[in-house]
Amino acid sequence: MVGTAHPTKAPIVTSEERKKLLQDLLVKKDSGGLKTKDRLAIPPQEMPEQDATARCRNVGEVALGYTEEQARLEAMRCLQCRNAPCVEGCPVRIRIRDFTGAIAEGDYRQALAIIKENSLLPAVCGRVCPQEVQCQEKCTVGLSLKDVSKAVSIGRLERFVADWRDERVPPSRVAGILPASRGQDALDTKEQGRNALSPSHLPTFSPSSTPTVAPPTGMKVAIIGSGPGGIVAAADTRRAGHEVTVFEAFHKPGGVMVYGIPEFRLPKAIVQQEIETLRKMGVKIVTNFIVGRTRTIEQLMKEDGFDAVYIGVGAGLPSFMNIEGESLVGVYSANEYLTRANLMKAYQFGSGADTPIARSKRVAVVGGGNVAMDSARTAVRLGAEKVYLIYRRTEKEMPARVEEVHHAKQEGVDFHLLQNPKRILGDASGSVVALECLRYELGEPDASGRRRPVAIPGSEFQIDVDTVIIAIGNQANPLIRQTTPGLGFNKWGNLIVDENCKTSMEGVYAGGDIVLGAATVILAMGQGRIAAAAMNEYLAKKRECRKS
Amino acid sequence: MSHKIVSKRQVGEDVFWAQVEAPLIAKARKPGQFIILSIDGDGSERIPLTIAGVNPGSGTIELIWQRVGKTTAALADLKEGDEIANIAGPLGTPTHIERFGTVVCVGGGIGNAPLLPIATALKQAGNRVISILGARDRSRLILEDRFAEVSDELIVCTDDGSYRRKALVTEPLKEVCQRSPKPDHAFVIGPTLMMKFCCEVTRPFGVPTQVSLNTIMVDGTGMCGGCRVEVDGAPKFVCVDGPEFDGHKVNFDLMIKRMNAYKKQEQQAYEEYKQHRCKIGL
Numbered sequence: 031m032v033g034t035a036h037p038t039k040a041p042i043v044t045s046e047e048r049k050k051l052l053q054d055l056l057v058k059k060d061s062g063g064l065k066t067k068d069r070l071a072i073p074p075q076e077m078p079e080q081d082a083t084a085r086c087r088n089v090g091e092v093a094l095g096y097t098e099e100q101a102r103l104e105a106m107r108c109l110q111c112r113n114a115p116c117v118e119g120c121p122v123r124i125r126i127r128d129f130t131g132a133i134a135e136g137d138y139r140q141a142l143a144i145i146k147e148n149s150l151l152p153a154v155c156g157r158v159c160p161q162e163v164q165c166q167e168k169c170t171v172g173l174s175l176k177d178v179s180k181a182v183s184i185g186r187l188e189r190f191v192a193d194w195r196d197e198r199v200p201p202s203r204v205a206g207i208l209p210a211s212r213g214q215d216a217l218d219t220k221e222q223g224r225n226a227l228s229p230s231h232l233p234t235f236s237p238s239s240t241p242t243v244a245p246p247t248g249m250k251v252a253i254i255g256s257g258p259g260g261i262v263a264a265a266d267t268r269r270a271g272h273e274v275t276v277f278e279a280f281h282k283p284g285g286v287m288v289y290g291i292p293e294f295r296l297p298k299a300i301v302q303q304e305i306e307t308l309r310k311m312g313v314k315i316v317t318n319f320i321v322g323r324t325r326t327i328e329q330l331m332k333e334d335g336f337d338a339v340y341i342g343v344g345a346g347l348p349s350f351m352n353i354e355g356e357s358l359v360g361v362y363s364a365n366e367y368l369t370r371a372n373l374m375k376a377y378q379f380g381s382g383a384d385t386p387i388a389r390s391k392r393v394a395v396v397g398g399g400n401v402a403m404d405s406a407r408t409a410v411r412l413g414a415e416k417v418y419l420i421y422r423r424t425e426k427e428m429p430a431r432v433e434e435v436h437h438a439k440q441e442g443v444d445f446h447l448l449q450n451p452k453r454i455l456g457d458a459s460g461s462v463v464a465l466e467c468l469r470y471e472l473g474e475p476d477a478s479g480r481r482r483p484v485a486i487p488g489s490e491f492q493i494d495v496d497t498v499i500i501a502i503g504n505q506a507n508p509l510i511r512q513t514t515p516g517l518g519f520n521k522w523g524n525l526i527v528d529e530n531c532k533t534s535m536e537g538v539y540a541g542g543d544i545v546l547g548a549a550t551v552i553l554a555m556g557q558g559r560i561a562a563a564a565m566n567e568y569l570a571k572k573r574e575c576r577k578s
Numbered sequence: 579m580s581h582k583i584v585s586k587r588q589v590g591e592d593v594f595w596a597q598v599e600a601p602l603i604a605k606a607r608k609p610g611q612f613i614i615l616s617i618d619g620d621g622s623e624r625i626p627l628t629i630a631g632v633n634p635g636s637g638t639i640e641l642i643w644q645r646v647g648k649t650t651a652a653l654a655d656l657k658e659g660d661e662i663a664n665i666a667g668p669l670g671t672p673t674h675i676e677r678f679g680t681v682v683c684v685g686g687g688i689g690n691a692p693l694l695p696i697a698t699a700l701k702q703a704g705n706r707v708i709s710i711l712g713a714r715d716r717s718r719l720i721l722e723d724r725f726a727e728v729s730d731e732l733i734v735c736t737d738d739g740s741y742r743r744k745a746l747v748t749e750p751l752k753e754v755c756q757r758s759p760k761p762d763h764a765f766v767i768g769p770t771l772m773m774k775f776c777c778e779v780t781r782p783f784g785v786p787t788q789v790s791l792n793t794i795m796v797d798g799t800g801m802c803g804g805c806r807v808e809v810d811g812a813p814k815f816v817c818v819d820g821p822e823f824d825g826h827k828v829n830f831d832l833m834i835k836r837m838n839a840y841k842k843q844e845q846q847a848y849e850e851y852k853q854h855r856c857k858i859g860l
């Protein structure tokens with residue numbers, strides 16, 4: 031089915047060639063439209079990246095973002111399927127076909143507006159969504175080319191329009207690897223493509239505009255936790271005119287997006303921008319406030335006059351393996367390791383940051399998810415000479431985003447698959463010196479459908495390491511449960527909510543990792559939205575009652 | 579929301595006391611709880627400090643700390659009217675206070691600070707309170723007067739004999755345990771090694787002994803696991819499960835090793851800070 035209109039074998043690499051291709055396609059589109067085979071023949075656009083060696087020495091973002099021509103070319107790969115199966119794969123049902131169509135037209139403002147109908151954080155989700163198992167998994171282009179990695183890069187396009195809007199992401203701080211100037215591209219395209227961008231079409235994006243807020247309702251909303259769910263719930267309830275306060279335990283808002291996901295994957299400036307937008311909308315953000323300890327939910331509602339509460343406290347309590355040696359010096363939970371590195375900037379220790387982190391030379395990271403990849407790649411950047419990733423299944427079963435696995439390998443992380451730690455060995459001072467592992471093989475599929483790894487008896491071997499980072503997941507944060515009688519929790523300690531994200535307590539809603547277990551940014555965001563809609567409805571009714 | 583230092587003074591060799599604005603914490607805090615602070619913005623270290631007292635009326639909390647590293651030294655250099663950027667709390671599970679009968683409260687060094695509110699609450703709950711306070715030397719002994727107010731009996735000792743009895747706290751503790759009737763409960767707060775040895779003293783007498791652990795902490799909300807200790811063979815998180823534990827079940831040796839984890843780097847930061855201080859003429 032692959033068309034022959036354009037060479038598909040030799041990848042188009044230079045900006046000139048891309049411009050030429052875009053121009054040709056635009057001409058063709060104008061005179062009769064692009065056929066499916068034309069679209070399928072457009073080469074998938076590679077994401078410009080920082081060089082793998084250079085980036086191990088900095089914390090700048092790895093993926094640099096599409097240029098404008100790349101974005102338009104990639105958007106033209108979308109077949110505009112009538113039934114748009116991709117939308118089914120997106121947890122918040124973004125109208126993907128319509129926004130890719132707008133990008134192909136060069137109307138990025140429209141594209142962004144379409145995305146924002148369903149997602150408040152496109153710059154974040156475009157970067158961190160596991161697209162290959164969500165929207166892109168269902169994409170017809172990927173299916174036609176029998177390769178999900180050749181699906182339309184929906185996430186990258188989403189990132190492109192989100193970044194384009196206000197150029198808020200500073201160009202990479204590393205000299206020599208600046209992304210191609212987008213402004214220049216826009217002008218070039220205009221000159222070359224007959225119909226491309228007339229001056230009146232030229233996007234004149236102003237700095238992100240603040241959403242309008244309805245007149246005050248006199249109702250007060252408390253949002254507990256400033257992760258993606260909390261941010262969205264705050265924005266949506268504030269828009270309805272309620273007085274909204276976000277309470278955050280840490281000294282900096284943003285949740286996992288600031289203390290978990292590293293800078294090289296999600297620049298903190300993006301999250302900061304979203305927080306600023308909340309502030310501009312009049313949302314009050316109170317940091318260093320631990321609900322349950324500083325004030326309880328009951329006090330907030332009964333004494334401080336909050337009419338509704340959203341609980342978005344995320345996951346907590348890192349899981350350990352309960353093996354010998356886990357209390358040795360040099361064993362971290364991924365949460366601790368990443369928090370020290372990200373939030374407290376331990377990577378700058380000695381030059382402005384005070385938080386120490388082990389100066390690891392040989393690091394073993396245990397786990398196969400995003401958290402494990404982030405830990406391994408952070409260790410690389412903190413100067414480790416050798417980083418091993420230990421995972422008890424195979425790469426196919428790894429829950430991490432494919433791109434992160436790929437990047438980790440590029441950065442020299444050594445993958446030890448079908449292996450699992452048995453014990454951690456220490457020296458006399460109690461510091462880690464080695465990790466003893468067992469080899470595994472895959473047995474029968476388990477309840478989750480993944481083949482269960484089975485240990486091979488007698489296969490023990492040791493790896494010399496000075497640091498072990500455990501990234502095998504979290505249990506639920508217990509603080510709210512311990513301090514809020516009347517809330518219903520399941521046996522794993524996760525909050526029970528109904529389809530509107532309402533808990534068993536009147537006026538109290540919840541979403542994100544505390545409800546779903548460890549989930550994703552987009553799912554947390556989606557729940558924040560659902561909860562906010564339900565809260566707005568609840569508050570409208572409550573207000574009516576109060577009036578009469 | 580930053581926190582103004584209302585008053586501050588040095589109360590011993592390397593020991594400082596300050597009263598800091600933190601109205602919500604002052605209102606919520608119960609004996610046994612602590613706070614986490616960082617002096618300024620982003621990269622600054624978060625350290626846990628116990629709350630020595632509160633004045634809900636004026637909305638202040640009392641902090642007592644020993645100058646041991648960069649952050650505690652920088653804190654000591656702040657003046658009245660200066661502000662601390664971040665204080666989060668109160669953290670930790672409050673001390674379980676009840677009428678035990680006779681209780682012995684053992685404080686070592688800076689441990690007297692968190693012990694005071696506990697001794698006070700125990701007294702108010704109708705216990706007979708025997709307090710044993712120890713310090714390396716006279717200049718490091720703190721809060722003697724305030725313990726005198728809440729104790730039925732007060733024993734003070736110094737390691738070098740520069741003040742009162744020359745002894746380690748374990749000596750009088752043993753004597754108190756040997757009395758008949760023996761105390762019904764012991765509360766011990768101080769350096770980790772001292773708590774370990776006090777637990778060894780009370781164990782043969784079967785006196786239940788509560789200790790308050792001061793591990794490394796990052797978030798203080800049960801998210802990072804950096805504060806974990808082994809209690810009764812199982813991992814526990816000091817910030818949410820503690821800070822108080824049954825001292826007879828704590829694996830102190832392991833805890834001491836973990837606490838040494840960052841010693842070298844902390845020392846480096848402290849040295850750099852001291853040099854920096856010299857340069858700017860503090």
Ligand SMILES: Cc1cc2nc3c(=O)[nH]c(=O)nc-3n(C[C@H](O)[C@H](O)[C@H](O)COP(=O)(O)OP(=O)(O)OC[C@H]3O[C@@H](n4cnc5c(N)ncnc54)[C@H](O)[C@@H]3O)c2cc1C
Pocket residue numbers: 158159160254255256257258259260277278279280283284285286287290291292319320321322342343344345368400401404431507509510541542543544548549550551552554555799
């Ligand atoms: C290292 C790492 C990498 C990840 N990578 C990805 C990825 O690539 N893609 C993806 O989609 N997802 C990823 N995730 C998962 C994703 O970040 C989470 O699912 C998501 O952030 C959950 O959002 P949330 O709204 O539940 O809040 P969270 O982001 O979990 O934030 C909760 C906030 O509540 C605060 N809080 C907790 N208790 C209290 C309290 N008592 N009072 C006040 N505040 C409190 C916390 O300090 C925190 O700021 C990753 C997670 C980690 C840890």
Ligand code: SF4
Pocket residue numbers: 119120121122123124126149155156159160161164165166184185188552
């Ligand atoms: S939000 Fe995530 S899943 Fe939805 S379209 Fe965007 S990248 Fe895909």
Ligand code: SF4
Pocket residue numbers: 107108109110111114115116117126127130168169170171182184
């Ligand atoms: S499935 Fe793929 S090709 Fe079809 S509309 Fe969605 S993104 Fe476009």
Ligand code: FES
Pocket residue numbers: 794795796797798799800801802803804805806815816817818
């Ligand atoms: S300090 Fe992080 S879990 Fe206790």
